[in-house]
Structure formats: structure tokens, C-alpha cells
Amino acid sequence: MPWKGEKNPYYIWLSEIILQQTRVEQGLPYFLRFKEKYPTVKHLANAKEDEVMRLWQGLGYYSRARNLHETAKNVQQNFKGKFPETFDELKKLKGVGDYTAAAISSFAFGEKKxxxxxxxxxxxxxxxxxxxxxxxxxxxxxxxxxxxxxxxxxxxxxxxxxxxxxxxxxxxxxxxxxxxxxxxxxxxxxxxxxxxxxxxxxxxTKITERYFNYLIIKSKKEIFIQKRTGNDIWKNLYELPLIETPKPLKKNIKEAIGKFLGTKNFSMVSGAKEISQMLSHRKIHFRFIEIELKNFDSFKLNNSKKIKLKALARLAFPKTIHLVLHENSLL
Ligand code: SF4
CATH class of the missing domain: 1.10.1670.10 (Helix-hairpin-Helix base-excision DNA repair enzymes (C-terminal))
Structure with missing residues (x-):
């Protein structure tokens, strides 16, 4: 492992945050990518949040990426780019728990922790x-x-x-x-x-089930997307317009979409794509429904915005949405 025997607290911290709740085989390429793109804590601190989230895309537990970025800025601004050296001080950093603080303080600074x-x-x-x-x-x-x-x-x-x-x-x-x-x-x-x-x-842990019905609303050049800003999974990642329902959306799909869009001026192109994904104690049931809006160019949707299809590649999406966009040749 590239972090074995590592003494640089920045790399130890980076590897530990990436490996929380992640298998080594999955985390390793992410560690190498982050290390290459942000060789010092200063590089990471100066990065744009969308760029950090994009690099993290697919690794899950996105609060780790937000904490990673926030802590890098904190270390850069308040500690002159140098990590604190003791377990107690390290624990004050956001996203750093007992395990990570002990790993950094013992591996980098030889503390008996x-x-x-x-x-x-x-x-x-x-x-x-x-x-x-x-x-x-x-x-x-x-x-x-x-x-x-x-x-x-x-x-x-x-x-x-x-x-x-x-x-x-x-x-x-x-x-x-x-x-x-x-x-x-x-x-x-x-x-x-x-x-x-x-x-x-x-x-x-009790498993809760959630039903996410995503709408693919696009023209030849643009697509509707929205940013997840609430205190929920995938905060600050992008997604397609979402209708979340307490149960699977089986009957009255068209009616539900019409109510969501505030118009009947659309047709359903496809609605069969259903995928499930486990996220620690949640099971997410996805449904992707492609619709065609008659007045796409003038249409406005609350909380969503139209962006150019070619701009999609710059944004971070949850893994399953990224996969579906890719399958639809949109990414
Ligand atoms: S510690 Fe005990 S359980 Fe683990 S490998 Fe050794 S003998 Fe087996």
C-alpha cells in the first residue's frame, strides 16, 4: 500500500479519510488520484468544492469529501498548512475521529496512541x-x-x-x-x-427504504439538473429532478409527473429503468423516467436548472445517476 510507512501527516490523513467505510481495493485509486491532483494540503485547500466532489464521485459517504475539503482549508488557514501533532488536537479537526487521530499522531509523530x-x-x-x-x-x-x-x-x-x-x-x-x-x-x-x-x-441497524423517481428531461443540447442542498444523503452533489415517494410509483405515474411539473404538456419516452442501491442502512430504489417536454426551451422548473449536456462531465453525481447518464450517452 502506498501509505504504508508514510510519515507525511497529510497523506496519512488523506488515506484514512478515504478508507473509512471503504475497501482498500476501492479506495486505492482514489487515494492516488487525490495525491496526484492535490500533492499538498494547500493544493486541496485551494480547490473548488465541485472539483473535489467530482474527484470523490463513486466513493460514497460524501460527507467525508466535504469534511476533507473543510479540514484542508482549516489546516491551511489556521495552522499554516501544518497538521497538529497530538491526538487531542487532531481530534478537533472536522471528520477526524479517534481512529484517524491515533493513526496520524502515531504514524507521523510517534505518539503512543x-x-x-x-x-x-x-x-x-x-x-x-x-x-x-x-x-x-x-x-x-x-x-x-x-x-x-x-x-x-x-x-x-x-x-x-x-x-x-x-x-x-x-x-x-x-x-x-x-x-x-x-x-x-x-x-x-x-x-x-x-x-x-x-x-x-x-x-x-434497521434498514429504511426510499423511492427516488428521477426525471430525465432533456433536449438535444440541454438537460435539467438540481443540486442536493438539504441535510440528507449526497449533500452538494448534483442529481436529476426528483420525485421522492413513500412507496414505489406504480400507478398514476403520469399524473404524479404532471403534478410535479405543473403541466400536462409532456409525453413519457421511457420509464422502465429501475435499480436498487444499498447505502449503509438505507436501500434506495431508483426509477429513471425519460420524458419529452413540448415547450422545453421556455420551461422552468422549481429548484432545477438547465445546463448544457457537455457541462455534465464537470459535475459530481451519485454513482447510480452517473451510471445511468453514462448509459444514455449523456456523459
Ligand atoms: S487470534 Fe485466534 S481466531 Fe485469530 S487467527 Fe489467531 S487463533 Fe485464530
Missing amino acids: AVVDGNVIRVLARVFGIETGFDTTEGKKQFAALAQQLIDEKNPAAYNQAIMDFGGVVCSPKNPKCDECPFNKICVAKVKDLIAVLPYREKR
């Missing part, structure tokens, strides 16, 4: 047989305290890297390599046959 990520939790829960839910307040405290107790005082960075790698490579979630593991005689999970149930999660 243990990182606690999913890999670390798994190793500790199994070796020590901890049955407290890792997603509870008590569990979080317990894992953090144990990790801190175990840290190598002389080389905290190597210790942190080693335990994370150990969890990723040897003590993996499924089929851990217990036969080759140096702890296999003392590991409580191995000895008591608890590997399948540890680490233990207490709460189950």
Missing part, C-alpha cells in the same frame, strides 16, 4: 474472549483501554501497523488462519470455539 479499527477489535475480541458488544459505549471504552494497554511504548507506529495487518491477513473475519497463528494456544475464541461469534455486535 493505539488505533482501534475493525481489524484491531476483531483480534482483541478473539484473543481475549471479549463478549461485550463493540458497538456499545461500554465496548468502545473496553477495546480502547485494552489496545492502549498493549501498545509498544518504544515503537507505537510499528505496533499499530502490525496489529491492523494481523487482523487483515491472519485473523480475518471469515476463515482466520488459526493453524499458522502464534496465539492459537492462548486465543480464547479458538480454545472455546467462539470464532464465529466474536467480535460481538449488540445493535442491528
